[in-house]
Amino acid sequence: MRDPLAGLEDAVAALRRAWAGDAVGVAPAQELDRQTLVAVTEALGAVDRRLGTVCAQVAEAMDRQSRPELGADSLAKEHGYRNAGSMIAATMGIGSGEASRLVGVGKAIAPRLALTGEELPAKHARVAAAMEEGTLTRSAAALIIGMLDRVAVRTNLEDRDAAEAALTTAAPGLTFDQLRKLVAQAEAYLDQDGRAPTENERRGERYLRMFERDDFLIIDAKIPVVAGAPVKAAIQGYVSAAFREAKDDVIAGDDEQIRPSVPQLQADALVQLAEHALGCAQKGVPLGGVSVVVRLDYDTLTEGTGLATIDGIDRPISAAAARHLAASAGIIPAVLNDKSEIMNWGREKRLFTLAQRIALAERDGGCAMCNLPPWMTKAHHLNWWVHDHGETNLDEGVLLCEPCHHRVHDNGWEVRIEGTGRKARVWFIPPARVDPTRTPRLGGRARFDYAA
Incomplete structure (x- = not known):
């Protein structure tokens, strides 16, 4: 021994x-x-x-x-x-x-x-x-x-x-x-x-309590992840936009205000959502470019078997919950065939750029480098550093959050795509000063998802 x-x-x-x-x-x-x-x-x-x-x-x-x-x-x-x-x-x-x-x-x-x-x-x-x-x-x-x-x-x-x-x-x-x-x-x-039984049981545990204390409204809530996915996406989308705006202020030299914390921004987001809902004449429109995608196989949609996933939610959901969401307003269902190829984007497919981002999210799962959710990322060209030579197509695009984008740009990392479609793999190649052998590191859904 x-x-x-x-x-x-x-x-x-x-x-x-x-x-x-x-x-x-x-x-x-x-x-x-x-x-x-x-x-x-x-x-x-x-x-x-x-x-x-x-x-x-x-x-x-x-x-x-x-x-x-x-x-x-x-x-x-x-x-x-x-x-x-x-x-x-x-x-x-x-x-x-x-x-x-x-x-x-x-x-x-x-x-x-x-x-x-x-x-x-x-x-x-x-x-x-x-x-x-x-x-x-x-x-x-x-x-x-x-x-x-x-x-x-x-x-x-x-x-x-x-x-x-x-x-x-x-x-x-x-x-x-x-x-x-x-x-x-x-x-x-x-x-x-x-x-499914667990989801049904937990649905009965939902609550939202409100009470006033001093000059504040105190809110305590417990919402099942299936129903709460749009709430989480909208709030985090607001926070991401606020961080981008703060960054633009720094670049422009206008950064005299004290930056709010993430919990403060999340509180602001809830207020904005409520104001939007009360004053918006067009109901059911996603706010700030944020969309919630539920992805499921064709058999899951038609037969009620298997599991599905929601962007930004860690745990997969049941077939019954996925089928319910696929018919909901404000939710984009990504239906896949047995080869994991996209069959249908749902009725909210409007702009080509949005469809491309959703397709990249199917492959990358969010930031391909650190796994932040899709609404905290941007689509970047692999050949962006060569002016006017990068093509706007899926095989030359990758989802990266702002810090990872700068990490790739400023520190000399390379990104390569192996294969095509949803099953393609994203590889990050470190610079020689980080790894003298420059051994590629797997990223994207293939790295961070169990069933990828």
Whole structure:
């Protein structure tokens, strides 16, 4: 059996080499140059992943030594704690919930024993392998394991194994929030039969309460994601437009006002929506160029089977909810055939530029580089830097948010499209100073969506 600390020691040694190199002694972090800071950050990530694996293994061992059947001989009780989780939380200075998840990860990746004494693979062997290789954090492992355990009763082993493989492969390089979105999608696809009843139940939990306090109107609301998608899109579209306007003011040299925060802008957006609704003679018109797209397969539309997705909403929705939305005003249904080719854009297709943006959103899923939702992006030409040579077509366009657009423009990144249509893949090629090998990095829906 491999030394459990070997990987951690190797990672710490790599961190020291990245930080100090051939120098004698270790300089303060503030004195490190940019290249060293990047190398140190990557090494710290490796140390954290290795440390997480060791922590999970130790947590499992402590839990095993604190089993209730041990009574007074329980390790936790011997030291004055109710159970292993409370002892780990107090000893490591973490919350009880995090300690419980750590124990759960440790149990899921530990080898098991059959009744015959034969050693069996871990319950979640692919997660165990990824943690052993140092590619998966303990938080990411807990997220994946928790989802797989939730759907275990209603799904088969083959589908869960495929999902575990896909998620552990995709996790490296994703932020925790991006992985959470991917896990939510995987859960919806694994447990499709459970979606419609859940949506019906949650629809009954909706509410919006209003009351006045001092000089303010206080609003508290809970809206199902299906019904709330237009609300979220409209408010975030307003906030994005406000940020663009603020940027234009800076460029024009007119930036004397104090910039409002995002929560303040969201409050302004709600007021604007209400004023628009009360004063607008043309009802049902999307505001500020913001549209809500629900995408579904033809079979989902006609037969009521499968799942659909909504721009900006992490979790897929049921066929019934998708069919309802496809018939709603202000919603653009993107219907796909069995080859994922666009069959119909719905009755709100008006301008060619809008249709192109929606088609790019089908391929990119939002910002192809960082995965912000489509209404926070703009369509950019791949060959925009060569004046009058970039063509306005789907194969030479990409959706990017404003920061990522500047990142590509100012820092020398290249963008390439592989293939055509919705299944095309977007690749970002870093400059040599970022990655001397210039290894392409996958982006778009193929990177951030579970079923892409």
